[in-house]
Amino acid sequence: MGFDTNFLDLLASSSPTPGGGSVSALSGTLAAGLTSMVCNLTIGKKKYQEVSEELIGVLQESEELRQRLTHLVNEDSKAFDRVMEAFRLPKETQEEKEVRSHQIENATKGATRVPLEVMEKALRVLELSQVVAGKGNPNSISDAGVAALLAWSAVEGADLNVEINLSSLKDESFVKGARTKCEEIKRRAHAILNEVLPLVRSKV
């Protein structure tokens, strides 16, 4: 199967990207992949005929989420690199200072939007992992559990990356809006994890 160790080596290096933001998105990708796997090990089997149709829908959505989250792994690193570029702009004259400050603010908003989207998408993956934990092939129950754990970690990890960017923004209404969204997503994710894990443990 051969797992890509280049990404892992680059992660561990002194290069700040890829970092925790990309890894949070990746955690969501892995959760979506496991959710799809449970669907694929359930759909079309006579024993699970009743749930096949529903899980075909789940599979389609988890595959879309997996694709989007895989894209966000790279987007997070790019957005961070753009913030670093803005910091390197000249700041000799008053005009340069203003342009630089404006660019930093804009790039930082961009670097906030990526983990915010990761949170939204990972929350949805968590919801789907709950469906497959309840209705999927019970032989794959531990896979559904790992999916839930990694989707939750993706939500929490991306939230840390939203927070660290918000702390340097000046636009208070943007900050307030983002924070309200994060709190709501985290609250919901925590509630679902606390339902899925006991369900999974009762079945392993």
Add this chain to the structure above:
Amino acid sequence: MGFDTNFLDLLASSSPTPGGGSVSALSGTLAAGLTSMVCNLTIGKKKYQEVSEELIGVLQESEELRQRLTHLVNEDSKAFDRVMEAFRLPKETQEEKEVRSHQIENATKGATRVPLEVMEKALRVLELSQVVAGKGNPNSISDAGVAALLAWSAVEGADLNVEINLSSLKDESFVKGARTKCEEIKRRAHAILNEVLPLVRSKV
């Protein structure tokens, strides 16, 4: 940077390996990689001279753990495949039945030992992530937080994989020993996560 999407495609497919066991090990690998990154972004910088020597030690250990956990990503799939092979052995005669049953028991023990080691190694990564959250470059505090989240998920995810294997084993003393070990590791991991996350949140 290009993340290996082959692994992700194979994960999502109807092939049972790689599955949740491999992904749990991978989660630990990613946590170790982020811990190493925080060390690399701290060591040698004048501002963090005081902690450099300690973090050189942390880096060395987290890199060893990363290497071992990367190896366990594949080992978990191989161990699962060996269980499947044992199930496919002939079971016509009484002797065949006994050989098969013995082989299944042995292969299942092997498939238990891999996630048990993942739990041990990931717990150690979690401990190291706590050190870097406290002493590493504060610009990387969210990376330390994501490392802690993924190390914890690796512990919990691998535990589900230990449990699912233990449930089919006959050797009661093996089962009891493994369960005691898991409980102890999970208890410790939970306690550390509850210390690291508030520390990280106070710094972002």
